[in-house]
Amino acid sequence: MHDTIISMKRLTTLLLISLLLASMLHAGDSLYVSANGSRMRAVLEDNSSAKALAELIRKRGGSISVDMEDYASFEKVGSLPEALPRNDENITTAPGDIILYLGRRITIYYDTNEWSLTRLGRIVSVDERELRRILGKGNVTVTLSLE
Numbered sequence: 001m002h003d004t005i006i007s008m009k010r011l012t013t014l015l016l017i018s019l020l021l022a023s024m025l026h027a028g029d030s031l032y033v034s035a036n037g038s039r040m041r042a043v044l045e046d047n048s049s050a051k052a053l054a055e056l057i058r059k060r061g062g063s064i065s066v067d068m069e070d071y072a073s074f075e076k077v078g079s080l081p082e083a084l085p086r087n088d089e090n091i092t093t094a095p096g097d098i099i100l101y102l103g104r105r106i107t108i109y110y111d112t113n114e115w116s117l118t119r120l121g122r123i124v125s126v127d128e129r130e131l132r133r134i135l136g137k138g139n140v141t142v143t144l145s146l147e
Helices: 002-023 048-059 128-135
Strands: 030-035 038-044 063-071 075-079 089-092 097-101 105-109 114-123 140-145
Touching: 030 048, 038 048, 038 128, 048 063, 048 114, 048 140, 063 105, 075 140
Parallel strands: none
Antiparallel strands: 030 038, 030 140, 038 114, 063 075, 063 140, 075 105, 089 114, 097 105, 097 114
16 A cells, blocks of 8 residues: 555656646747748747746747837847846847847847847748748737747
8 A cells, every 4th residue: 555655656746747847848949930920930049048938928828929120120129028037148140030138128130240149049930031021121010929
């Protein structure tokens, strides 16, 4: 009887750990970026900022919308509902990069830039030309989702 109780406790513990791990988003998992009727797939970076973004999206019911404006003809930028941890490093961005700027601003690059920034992920399902077409000129509302 005692062995059965211990086995059930172990099984319950393993089940809880499995459920927890299954619910966590890992680096390389997909984030979806929707704008102007198109949906693009992005791959998340392996850092605390990307994990915090995924958690923020989960807390907000699985998606968040961000009003973004064009900045300097190389990126779209908008404010997140709350600040994320920063992992800034000097990087050169590329088209499709999803970047955290100053902890609360999210940017999607469609050209290059060099600065101290935190990379959150990269859009991988479209090329630069298609990304520019989808984001359009001027302001755009982007929805970030996990599925």
